[in-house]
Amino acid sequence: MAELSPSIEHLIHCLRGLPGVGPKSAQRMALDLLERTPERAARLAEALQTALNKVQRCTQCQNLCESAVCELCADPCRDASQLCVVESPLDVMAIEQSGAFKGGYFVLKGRLSPLDGLGPDEIGLPRLAQRLDQGNVGELILATSSTVEGEATAEFIVQMAKPHGIAVSRLARGIPLGGELGLVDRHTLSHALNGRKAF
Amino acid sequence: MAELSPSIEHLIHCLRGLPGVGPKSAQRMALDLLERTPERAARLAEALQTALNKVQRCTQCQNLCESAVCELCADPCRDASQLCVVESPLDVMAIEQSGAFKGGYFVLKGRLSPLDGLGPDEIGLPRLAQRLDQGNVGELILATSSTVEGEATAEFIVQMAKPHGIAVSRLARGIPLGGELGLVDRHTLSHALNGRKAF
Numbered sequence: 001m002a003e004l005s006p007s008i009e010h011l012i013h014c015l016r017g018l019p020g021v022g023p024k025s026a027q028r029m030a031l032d033l034l035e036r037t038p039e040r041a042a043r044l045a046e047a048l049q050t051a052l053n054k055v056q057r058c059t060q061c062q063n064l065c066e067s068a069v070c071e072l073c074a075d076p077c078r079d080a081s082q083l084c085v086v087e088s089p090l091d092v093m094a095i096e097q098s099g100a101f102k103g104g105y106f107v108l109k110g111r112l113s114p115l116d117g118l119g120p121d122e123i124g125l126p127r128l129a130q131r132l133d134q135g136n137v138g139e140l141i142l143a144t145s146s147t148v149e150g151e152a153t154a155e156f157i158v159q160m161a162k163p164h165g166i167a168v169s170r171l172a173r174g175i176p177l178g179g180e181l182g183l184v185d186r187h188t189l190s191h192a193l194n195g196r197k198a199f
Numbered sequence: 200m201a202e203l204s205p206s207i208e209h210l211i212h213c214l215r216g217l218p219g220v221g222p223k224s225a226q227r228m229a230l231d232l233l234e235r236t237p238e239r240a241a242r243l244a245e246a247l248q249t250a251l252n253k254v255q256r257c258t259q260c261q262n263l264c265e266s267a268v269c270e271l272c273a274d275p276c277r278d279a280s281q282l283c284v285v286e287s288p289l290d291v292m293a294i295e296q297s298g299a300f301k302g303g304y305f306v307l308k309g310r311l312s313p314l315d316g317l318g319p320d321e322i323g324l325p326r327l328a329q330r331l332d333q334g335n336v337g338e339l340i341l342a343t344s345s346t347v348e349g350e351a352t353a354e355f356i357v358q359m360a361k362p363h364g365i366a367v368s369r370l371a372r373g374i375p376l377g378g379e380l381g382l383v384d385r386h387t388l389s390h391a392l393n394g395r396k397a398f
Contacts, residue, residue: 004288005254006265007254011246011247013246014243014247017239018228019231028219029218029219031287033247038251041247042247044217045251047206047210047212047213048213049244050209051233052233054204055207064234066206088234089203089207
C-alpha cells in the first residue's frame, strides 16, 4: 500500500518529537509546510540551525544566550549578591517581565527528578555550588516550581547554602491577584492562610 | 528589559508559523529543542531541508512524491481510467488505507476559495483539464470535502467534465459506521435520509 514519500514520513516523525505534537498534528504541519508554505519550512530549518550554532549556556548563570556571559550577568546595574534560582530560561523571562527583581539569576537545567535520571549534576547544581563558594552571594531566592520535584530541588539547595550562612527565601505562595477564592485550589488556600500578613 | 536571545526569539517566531501552534507552545517547543534535545533540533532541521530538496509534485496527479511520477501513477495494476479527485495528499493516504479504491488520483492544491485568493489556477485545475482532454479518463470520483468550498470545487469540476461526457460521482454521504443517530448532525442525517438504499 502506497504511503507518503519517505522524506515526508521522516519529517512527520521528527515533528512528532516536539512537545504537545501528536501524529495528526505532525502530519498537518508537515504537509502545510511542504504544500503551502515551503519558504516557511526553509526559514524554520535555518532558524533551528542558527539557534543550534549560536545559543550556548551563560558560564555564570547557565541561562541560554549567545555569548560566554549573558546580558543579565554582564549588567553592572544588577545586584549580583542576590541570586534568584529558577528552573528554565522562560522563568527568567517571566520574572524580568514583572520588573520586580534587579538581582542576578541562576538557571537550573530543569528540576531534580531521579525517576527521569535528573540528579544534581544533570540540572547543573555543581555550578551553583561554585557560585556559592566564591562568596559573592548574600541572598538566594528560590523560584523553583511548586511541584514535588520543585520543592525537593529547593530543599536540596537550602542544604547546599546552609554551610555558607546565606539567607535563603522562597517566592510567596498565596491567592493570585484577581483570583476568586472559589476558584483557588485548597492547597494554595491553605498556604495563603498560613502566610497571612498583618495590615 | 532583557529577553531571550535573538536567535531563540527568531526560532519561536518561526515555530509560531506552524498550524495550531500559539505563542506559548512555540516558546515551549523552542526551549525544549535547545535545552533538552538539541540532537532532535538538528534532526528536524535536516529533515525539513531534505524534504524541501526532494519532495516535488507528481507531473500526473500533483501528489507530493520524490520522483517525476508518483508510485501510484506509475503502478500498472491501477485502473487509470478511474480518477479520484482529492484536496490533499493526506486524503490520498486515507483512501489508500481504506483499501477500497484501485484507480488513480488527482490531488488538488486545496479547494477553491476566492476570498483566500485560491482560484482554479492556484489549486491546479488546468492540469486536471489536460488529463480530461487526453481522453483516458472514463470516470471521475469527486472526494473534495463537505464544506461550502469543497462543494463549489466539486461543482466546478462537474462543469469541466461535462463536455467530455465523463461519468462523475461524489462520495456517498451518510451515517458513519458505528455512528449513533443522536450524535450525527442534522445535515448529515438529512443526506442519509435522502440517499437511503433499498435492501
